[in-house]
Amino acid sequence: MNKLAFIIDDSAVNIAVARLLLRRLGWTVEDFASAIPMLARLAEVQPAFMLLDISMPDLGGEEACRMIRANPAWSGVRIIAYTAHAMEVERQRYLAGGFDAVITKPVTIGALKDVVGDAPNE
Amino acid sequence: METPHAIRGMSLRAKLVAIFIAIKVVPLVLLAVFAWSAARDLGQLVTLRAVSMSDVMRDTQMRTGQTAIDDAIDALDDRSREAIETLTTATARSIAQFLRERDSDVRLAASLPTDEASYRSFMDARVRNIEEHGPYTLDTEGERWVERDPQPRELALVRAPLPDNSDSFHYRAPDTHMRGTPRPLFLEMSFIDLDGRERIKVLSDTGRLLLDAGLRDITRRENTFVRAETYWPALQALRPGEIHVSRVIGAQVRTHWIGDYTPARAKALGKPFAPEDSGYAGLENPVGKRFQGLIRWATPVLREDRIVGYVTLALDHAHLMAFTDTLRPTSERFAPIADPASGNYAFIWDDEGHNISHARDYFIHGYDPATGERTVPWLDRELYEAWRGSGQSWPAFSAALAPYQDQRLGREPHPESTASGLVGLDCRFLDFSPQCQGWHDMTEHGGSGSFNILFTGVRKLTTVATIPYYTGPYGRSPRGFGYVTIGANVEDFHRAATESGERIGKMIGDADALTQQERDTLVGDIADSLRGTTTSLAASTLAMVLAVILIAIWMANLLSRRITQVVDGIHRFEQGDLDHRLHATGGDELAELARAFNRMADTVQRSIRSLEDARHTAEQANRMKSEFLANMSHELRTPLNDVIGFAELLSMELEDPEQRECATTIHDSARHLLAVVNDVLDLAKVEANRLTLAEQSIDLVPLITSVAALHKVNAEAKGVDLRVDLPAHPCIVDADPVRLRQIIENLLSNAVKFTREGHILVSLAAGADDVSIRIADTGSGIAREEQERIFAPFYQAESFLNRGHGGTGLGLTLSRRLAHLMGGTISLDSLSGKGSTFTLHLPRHSAATGGGPQP
Numbered sequence: 001m002n003k004l005a006f007i008i009d010d011s012a013v014n015i016a017v018a019r020l021l022l023r024r025l026g027w028t029v030e031d032f033a034s035a036i037p038m039l040a041r042l043a044e045v046q047p048a049f050m051l052l053d054i055s056m057p058d059l060g061g062e063e064a065c066r067m068i069r070a071n072p073a074w075s076g077v078r079i080i081a082y083t084a085h086a087m088e089v090e091r092q093r094y095l096a097g098g099f100d101a102v103i104t105k106p107v108t109i110g111a112l113k114d115v116v117g118d119a120p121n122e
Numbered sequence: 123m124e125t126p127h128a129i130r131g132m133s134l135r136a137k138l139v140a141i142f143i144a145i146k147v148v149p150l151v152l153l154a155v156f157a158w159s160a161a162r163d164l165g166q167l168v169t170l171r172a173v174s175m176s177d178v179m180r181d182t183q184m185r186t187g188q189t190a191i192d193d194a195i196d197a198l199d200d201r202s203r204e205a206i207e208t209l210t211t212a213t214a215r216s217i218a219q220f221l222r223e224r225d226s227d228v229r230l231a232a233s234l235p236t237d238e239a240s241y242r243s244f245m246d247a248r249v250r251n252i253e254e255h256g257p258y259t260l261d262t263e264g265e266r267w268v269e270r271d272p273q274p275r276e277l278a279l280v281r282a283p284l285p286d287n288s289d290s291f292h293y294r295a296p297d298t299h300m301r302g303t304p305r306p307l308f309l310e311m312s313f314i315d316l317d318g319r320e321r322i323k324v325l326s327d328t329g330r331l332l333l334d335a336g337l338r339d340i341t342r343r344e345n346t347f348v349r350a351e352t353y354w355p356a357l358q359a360l361r362p363g364e365i366h367v368s369r370v371i372g373a374q375v376r377t378h379w380i381g382d383y384t385p386a387r388a389k390a391l392g393k394p395f396a397p398e399d400s401g402y403a404g405l406e407n408p409v410g411k412r413f414q415g416l417i418r419w420a421t422p423v424l425r426e427d428r429i430v431g432y433v434t435l436a437l438d439h440a441h442l443m444a445f446t447d448t449l450r451p452t453s454e455r456f457a458p459i460a461d462p463a464s465g466n467y468a469f470i471w472d473d474e475g476h477n478i479s480h481a482r483d484y485f486i487h488g489y490d491p492a493t494g495e496r497t498v499p500w501l502d503r504e505l506y507e508a509w510r511g512s513g514q515s516w517p518a519f520s521a522a523l524a525p526y527q528d529q530r531l532g533r534e535p536h537p538e539s540t541a542s543g544l545v546g547l548d549c550r551f552l553d554f555s556p557q558c559q560g561w562h563d564m565t566e567h568g569g570s571g572s573f574n575i576l577f578t579g580v581r582k583l584t585t586v587a588t589i590p591y592y593t594g595p596y597g598r599s600p601r602g603f604g605y606v607t608i609g610a611n612v613e614d615f616h617r618a619a620t621e622s623g624e625r626i627g628k629m630i631g632d633a634d635a636l637t638q639q640e641r642d643t644l645v646g647d648i649a650d651s652l653r654g655t656t657t658s659l660a661a662s663t664l665a666m667v668l669a670v671i672l673i674a675i676w677m678a679n680l681l682s683r684r685i686t687q688v689v690d691g692i693h694r695f696e697q698g699d700l701d702h703r704l705h706a707t708g709g710d711e712l713a714e715l716a717r718a719f720n721r722m723a724d725t726v727q728r729s730i731r732s733l734e735d736a737r738h739t740a741e742q743a744n745r746m747k748s749e750f751l752a753n754m755s756h757e758l759r760t761p762l763n764d765v766i767g768f769a770e771l772l773s774m775e776l777e778d779p780e781q782r783e784c785a786t787t788i789h790d791s792a793r794h795l796l797a798v799v800n801d802v803l804d805l806a807k808v809e810a811n812r813l814t815l816a817e818q819s820i821d822l823v824p825l826i827t828s829v830a831a832l833h834k835v836n837a838e839a840k841g842v843d844l845r846v847d848l849p850a851h852p853c854i855v856d857a858d859p860v861r862l863r864q865i866i867e868n869l870l871s872n873a874v875k876f877t878r879e880g881h882i883l884v885s886l887a888a889g890a891d892d893v894s895i896r897i898a899d900t901g902s903g904i905a906r907e908e909q910e911r912i913f914a915p916f917y918q919a920e921s922f923l924n925r926g927h928g929g930t931g932l933g934l935t936l937s938r939r940l941a942h943l944m945g946g947t948i949s950l951d952s953l954s955g956k957g958s959t960f961t962l963h964l965p966r967h968s969a970a971t972g973g974g975p976q977p
Contacts, residue, residue, distance in 0.1 A: 011760060011764075013764040014760065014763055014764060016764075017764050017771075018767070020767070020768075021767060021770075021771065024771075024774070055756070084756040084757075084759035084760045084763065085755075085756055086755055086759060086800070087752060088814070104759070105762065105763035106762040106763035106764075106765070106792070106796060107763055107766075107767055108766065108770060
């Protein structure tokens, strides 16, 4: 079973928090500081889901989501927005743009568990 | 007075046009109508006068013409009548004279020696010229009789010998066609003895043709001429010197029919053509048998004053006929042969009324030579039938007959009487010929005269004159020997007048036609003129009306255009064309109005521009604020993510309680900060009208129960009793459950926060249209002057600095804004030290103040 999760965020500290929390839920985590290497990596391996930041300098989360959704081979990957944008309108826009869920920063273990749950046992 | 709606609804321009038309067009049309009416009346009057004038003229012309004709006819008729009357009386007198000469003859004869030689010599000396026509024969067509040897007429003309005589110079050629033939006056001369026997008898050449030369006893009728002479008794009664004159004695001439005797007529009547066997009738039958008669004169012959016998002279009747046979009551005066068909001829009647001279010899009433009696005359139907019915001989029948019985024009001859050939005229019994009685009456006293009668379709003048001869038996009445009558066609007398009358009539007709034409032309001209007047009047009126209307429209436009311009300008300004200004020239009220409007427009435009600017600035500021808040929220959340996440991890990982307490404190502080950020964000959204409510039907009872349960732990930890007083049944309202929970949590957390002891009561009051959620505490209360300020952002009552309460300072502000957004209110009832009661009023069905539900 796929226990792999990607975290993509330009803030290294934000990645660290999420990684620690996911690991506590049993997920194996690969993280990327930018969406570009993530997309390259995605050609090799597909995670069960990814936490994708929205506001990133070189490739934004929404654009990256659109690119992933453009490839049918990656349709099995859940894409979860991991963002500090807390406006309701923005949340609605992400869901309409191909995201499966939205986790608003600051993240909590409860919120994560509600969205991704515990990693599957072997 | 109320203005009618139709007028109120009219535009100013329409009203002005209407006024112009009313004050100009109506009088114009009225004037035109008056003018037309006057012209028409004039035309009618002139027409009427012209017609009546021409009628009067025509009437006058016709009456004048007719009067002239009538007068001319009357004058001509009078003159003709007088001329013919003169001719009649002259003829009568000539006859009388002639007869008296025969008296002299017989007296002379009585004095002659009574021997044959003396008588012969007397007879031979008594000759008179008679004008006779020559032989006649049928023309080549056999249609009419013509002279066999016509004598050329004397055609020499006599002209006026002197100019002085040339006026109305009439010349009449000699009657060369009349041939005078000497003819013995007498047929017979005889001497009769006292026994009535003829002793001497001398016959003339003409007498030998008729009479027997033998000496006879004339006392016996059969020995007399046509057995009709009965003079012996008269002779016996004669005294010396007295003269007896007999009637006209002669055999009645018969005719085959009356009228033209021609082969065609014979064929038509189905009778043989034998003109010589029928009675003579002038031009109608010039070869017929003539009436041959005599009139006998007798007087005693004396010897020594003693009557020894009687001498008689038988006058040849032809000499009497000669007086009338050739007489023509026309300009011809005399003709060689009578033309009975013309109606212009003369007759002689004896004193008893027998015809003794006529153009048609068969009309002369003679005797039947077989009996010596009068033949039956021509009779009308009635008398003829009566006679035939009687079975008597005519003499016997007529002897008892009253003469002149009911003669009138309506009667007609009996066809049998006509066909019998015996048509001698006896005026006494000629009942279909009423002129007979006229003549009889007119000669009663020996006079003469005339009258007109319409006989056989021709209006005839008939004249009569007594023959004043009274010898012998003719002296018995003033009528004498009898009378001459002349008939003449009246139409012939005044033919000239009639012809000129016709000419005049034609001239009058022409003049009338001309007058009529002139009149018609005049009437037509008047009608044309009237029509022209009407047309031009109508055209000019129409043109003037059009002109008036155009002028009215132009003037109304001129007057209303500027007002319309002002109104249009205001409309354009009103519809957003703020740069539009009115054209203001001149110094009148409208120009002033335009200028005032322009000033106002300037002011309004400036105000609107500044308002627009202000709004634009405010919108920009608001947008910047929102962006700022969103950015701030984002930038705060990113580090808060790390702080809260790691604090959470630490509190989970750390074993040491002291260290774990530190991690928890970090976590709580971060959570508080996040709450502040969230509240600020919410407030910003509300203020920017960006917060949208997701309304749905919710039951307040479980909602309040769950919120209260959440705070019950904290309250009880402080020793405060949190009680809930809720209805048993559901209380449904339309509201956003998240925001409603947020309000209730805020109010309840404040109540718990500021209540140190006592209790907190959460209650729900449900009305029909609204609900009230009341949260009453027994806390410190809020001073009256603080009560409004606590709803301001970041304000907290005295204990605010105590962070232990964990308030964001925005809770009440946000709650009240949210309550307003839901169409409700939050009210506070509090006294310092006596606790506070916050009440949330909500309508059950919001008026959607914050916008509709979002998906």
